[in-house]
Amino acid sequence: MCAMAVFWLFLFAFSLLQIFRYTAASSWKPATTPPLPILPLPSASQLKWQQREIIMFHHFGVNTFTDSEWGTGHEDPAIFNPTALNANQWVDAAVEAGVSLMILTAKHHDGFCLWPSKYTDHSVISSPWKDGKGDVVREFVDAASKRGVDVGLYLSPWDRHEKRYGHEIEYNEYYLGQLQELLNRNYKAQSISFSDAGLDVRWVGNEKGYAGRTCWSTINRTLITIGGNMEDYLNKGDPRGTDWLPAECDVSIRTGWFWHKNQTAKPLSHLLNIFYKSVGRNCVLLLNVPPNTMGLLSANDVLRLREFREAIDTIFTVNYAEGSNIKASSQRGTNSDEFGTEKVVDDDHLWSYWAPGDESNDQHWIEFVGKGKILKFNVVRIQEAIGLGQRIKQHEVYADGKLIAKSTTIGYKRLHRLDEGVIYAHRVRIVIKESGGLPLISSIGLHFDPFWHPK
Ligand SMILES: *[C@@H]1O[C@H](CO)[C@@H](O)[C@H](O)[C@H]1NC(C)=O
Ligand SMILES: *[C@@H]1O[C@H](CO)[C@@H](O)[C@H](O)[C@H]1NC(C)=O
Numbered sequence: 001m002c003a004m005a006v007f008w009l010f011l012f013a014f015s016l017l018q019i020f021r022y023t024a025a026s027s028w029k030p031a032t033t034p035p036l037p038i039l040p041l042p043s044a045s046q047l048k049w050q051q052r053e054i055i056m057f058h059h060f061g062v063n064t065f066t067d068s069e070w071g072t073g074h075e076d077p078a079i080f081n082p083t084a085l086n087a088n089q090w091v092d093a094a095v096e097a098g099v100s101l102m103i104l105t106a107k108h109h110d111g112f113c114l115w116p117s118k119y120t121d122h123s124v125i126s127s128p129w130k131d132g133k134g135d136v137v138r139e140f141v142d143a144a145s146k147r148g149v150d151v152g153l154y155l156s157p158w159d160r161h162e163k164r165y166g167h168e169i170e171y172n173e174y175y176l177g178q179l180q181e182l183l184n185r186n187y188k189a190q191s192i193s194f195s196d197a198g199l200d201v202r203w204v205g206n207e208k209g210y211a212g213r214t215c216w217s218t219i220n221r222t223l224i225t226i227g228g229n230m231e232d233y234l235n236k237g238d239p240r241g242t243d244w245l246p247a248e249c250d251v252s253i254r255t256g257w258f259w260h261k262n263q264t265a266k267p268l269s270h271l272l273n274i275f276y277k278s279v280g281r282n283c284v285l286l287l288n289v290p291p292n293t294m295g296l297l298s299a300n301d302v303l304r305l306r307e308f309r310e311a312i313d314t315i316f317t318v319n320y321a322e323g324s325n326i327k328a329s330s331q332r333g334t335n336s337d338e339f340g341t342e343k344v345v346d347d348d349h350l351w352s353y354w355a356p357g358d359e360s361n362d363q364h365w366i367e368f369v370g371k372g373k374i375l376k377f378n379v380v381r382i383q384e385a386i387g388l389g390q391r392i393k394q395h396e397v398y399a400d401g402k403l404i405a406k407s408t409t410i411g412y413k414r415l416h417r418l419d420e421g422v423i424y425a426h427r428v429r430i431v432i433k434e435s436g437g438l439p440l441i442s443s444i445g446l447h448f449d450p451f452w453h454p455k
Contacts, residue, residue: 032333071110085295111161
């Protein structure tokens with residue numbers, strides 16, 4: 001009798017489970033599909049490059065020893081003799097600064113090669129360093145790969161030493177020979193093409209590290225001519241551009257690109273200013289830190305890099321928008337798991353985004369209301385889901401109904417460091433005034449920058 005009861009109980013429970021399963025299955029609904037992309041789009045490698053945010057450059061060569069910026073090509077290789085070269089020290093400083101890609105000038109305009117090239121003896125081979133048996137490029141690549149840092153090599157097309165320069169075919173063959181030599185010898189290195197309109201990234205049009213307030217990742221590559229006064233076009237990009245070619249802002253931590261005894265690192269406030277005007281304007285910052293005559297990054301530069309990273313972490317680690325109530329003008333689909341407002345405060349800044357639902361409404365907005373507490377911030381961070389194209393043309397930010405920021409493009413990342421200082425507000429609203437297609441916002445942050453003291 002007892003066994004019988006257990007049997008019936010079991011059967012009853014089993015049936016309940018089947019009913020539950022059936023009910024669960026019948027409540028299944030298809031997911032809302034994502035919106036279509038708007039062309040042109042970034043490639044996977046461009047997306048990876050963009051997310052690096054800060055990359056590093058190292059100008060090193062005969063100029064380091066002649067205290068000059070522009071080599072003539074007539075330098076005696078005997079002057080190249082770093083007394084304590086240690087590429088591990090460069091890489092350690094980069095890793096500590098949060099940098100995942102480092103670029104070395106394998107050959108600058110003066111033509112001196114930091115590796116033993118088989119095409120010329122104007123290289124480390126003719127220097128007293130390591131009795132002519134050294135290879136800076138190899139040491140750099142090995143040190144970087146040991147710590148999982150990607151490397152790039154800069155090979156100047158202009159060569160003031162090489163006699164073949166100016167003879168088109170002969171010199172191009174020489175240049176390509178060296179390029180292949182570098183890539184074959186350092187198979188881990190990536191070829192970085194850096195010119196006004198490179199293969200993957202473009203120059204931002206100045207060497208201050210500043211992008212335009214308006215900065216499109218798109219441009220018409222065919223419009224860019226060498227020496228063609230393109231600074232403004234490169235700086236702002238082109239909203240109708242047919243090529244995805246985002247801008248890289250190159251600037252040196254010091255005044256010069258090469259190390260000089262009488263120069264020092266820029267103050268932290270200057271570096272942060274550069275950060276807001278490069279990374280904060282949809283660009284990648286290429287920061288030059290030159291090794292000195294010892295073959296080391298100067299202690300003061302390393303210290304400044306560390307302060308720079310610590311400041312960035314201090315500012316952006318806490319997001320005051322998290323934990324607030326988030327509302328929006330509309331939302332794509334009914335399931336908030338897919339394109340809901342909470343997507344702007346998750347950790348994915350690329351493929352998880354809030355999408356409005358109402359195509360006819362051209363004033364999309366998203367609003368943060370502090371849950372029983374005041375929102376305190378002086379930096380607003382907005383990011384677009386650029387994997388589906390750069391779209392936003394005009395946007396505004398309001399705090400308790402008052403306009404606090406107004407600008408144009410957003411792109412991968414837009415930072416507004418507020419001129420009026422610290423804002424204390426109950427509600428913060430971001431309004432998209434104009435967008436090519438639906439605006440897709442991947443992340444929003446309200447941050448406090450303790451280093452910002454507007455006049
Ligand atoms: C870039 O190309 C597009 C497509 O051909 C064109 O509509 C646009 O006007 C061009 N931009 C400029 C500045 O000429
Ligand atoms: C620093 O050195 C450079 C290169 O030799 C020189 O052009 C410049 O005038 C020097 N500046 C100062 C302040 O001494």
